Amino acid sequence: FEFDRALVREPAESAVNGLRAVDRGAPEIAGLKAEHAAYVDALTVCGVTVERLAADEAFADSMFVEDPALVFGEGAILLRPGAASRLGEAAAILPELRARFATVLTLPETGFADGGDVLVTPDTVYIGLSARTDETGAEHLVAALRDLGRNGEIVTPPEGVLHLKTACSLLDAETLLVTEAMQNADLFAGMRTLVVPDGEEAAANALRVNDTVLIAKGSSRTAELLDGAGYTVREVALDEVMKLDAGLSCMSLRW
Ligand code: CIR
Numbered sequence: 001f002e003f004d005r006a007l008v009r010e011p012a013e014s015a016v017n018g019l020r021a022v023d024r025g026a027p028e029i030a031g032l033k034a035e036h037a038a039y040v041d042a043l044t045v046c047g048v049t050v051e052r053l054a055a056d057e058a059f060a061d062s063m064f065v066e067d068p069a070l071v072f073g074e075g076a077i078l079l080r081p082g083a084a085s086r087l088g089e090a091a092a093i094l095p096e097l098r099a100r101f102a103t104v105l106t107l108p109e110t111g112f113a114d115g116g117d118v119l120v121t122p123d124t125v126y127i128g129l130s131a132r133t134d135e136t137g138a139e140h141l142v143a144a145l146r147d148l149g150r151n152g153e154i155v156t157p158p159e160g161v162l163h164l165k166t167a168c169s170l171l172d173a174e175t176l177l178v179t180e181a182m183q184n185a186d187l188f189a190g191m192r193t194l195v196v197p198d199g200e201e202a203a204a205n206a207l208r209v210n211d212t213v214l215i216a217k218g219s220s221r222t223a224e225l226l227d228g229a230g231y232t233v234r235e236v237a238l239d240e241v242m243k244l245d246a247g248l249s250c251m252s253l254r255w
Contacts, residue, residue: 001170001208003254006048007096009065010055011036017060018244019083021162027240035241036063039251042236046209048254053096059089064250066115067132068093070141071255075103077144082112082132105144111136116163116250121191122173125150128157128164155187165249169206171213171231177222179204194229197221205247214248 011033016026040050056062061083068089070077076097081087097104107113114132118125118141125145127138135154142152158181161167167179168188175192179201183193196204196219203219206226213226217235226233238247 001172002210003048005100006043006050006252006254007053007065007071007100008036008040008043008050008252009053009063011063012055012057012060014057014060015063015244019061019085020243020245024243027243031240032063035237035239036251039236039248042212042214042234043209043252043254045234046212046214048209050252053093056089056092059086059092061086061244062089062092064116064244064246065093065253066250068115069097069253070115070118071097071101071253072120072148072150073255075105075148076101077141077148078104078106079115079141080107080109080112080137081114082130082134082137083114086114087112103148105147107137107140107144111138111140113137113141114163115253116165119164119168119170119176121170121176121188123151123190125152126164126188127152127154128161129154130157130161130163132163156185157187158182158185162245163250165205166245166247167201167204169204169249170208171206171226171229172208177204177206177213177226194225197225202242202247205249207248209254216242216247 117128117133138154145152167182200219203222207214213231217237
């Protein structure tokens, strides 16, 4: 969770057509851009140098740069997003990775793996199987992680979770913030967990950046829980972003 740099992509006007499991209406583009700008500000305040890529109108969900790639200080892995409308985002981001990382690994062209299904902890990189990440893609990703010297482990999240990190996030080297369903699934051996209060499940997609935990604005009981546990919390407005089933981790690649 210690990051110097981040890469983001500006929201496209085509984001009104972004994927969503439950249609609560299209996001309002001005609001989406404002939330994105405030997110970039929050990363900057946390000490991260943020580079912004231009919007890519060809891909409605391309502002969620976390899904087509996985990055570490030691190198990047180009992923294979599992939604048909998003697979092309990988090729679009590849030159940006090559410009910034000496090592860029690619996955074989079978199976799918989305960055939203990847939870990085100091010892283990957890890969959640989902509608976007299948066993073949996950196994290819484990092999690529091994080439980077990282230990990958495939886990099966509870039903109803879009991405693994929709329902959990890293708070510190040994602690995760999780939904109750994720807690009951007991996927992360050896990690402590804090459970988000009932009704604030969306807050489980928090983002620890250096000394601060970013959470979705309006999750006041989660904010209190984290504050009480000694974390420095900063709230970020995400109303439009959430209409596209997305949260804090989805909008950047960090290293
Ligand atoms: C999608 O369904 O792919 C986008 N609308 C949201 C992606 C969210 N990304 C993430 O959780 N990493």
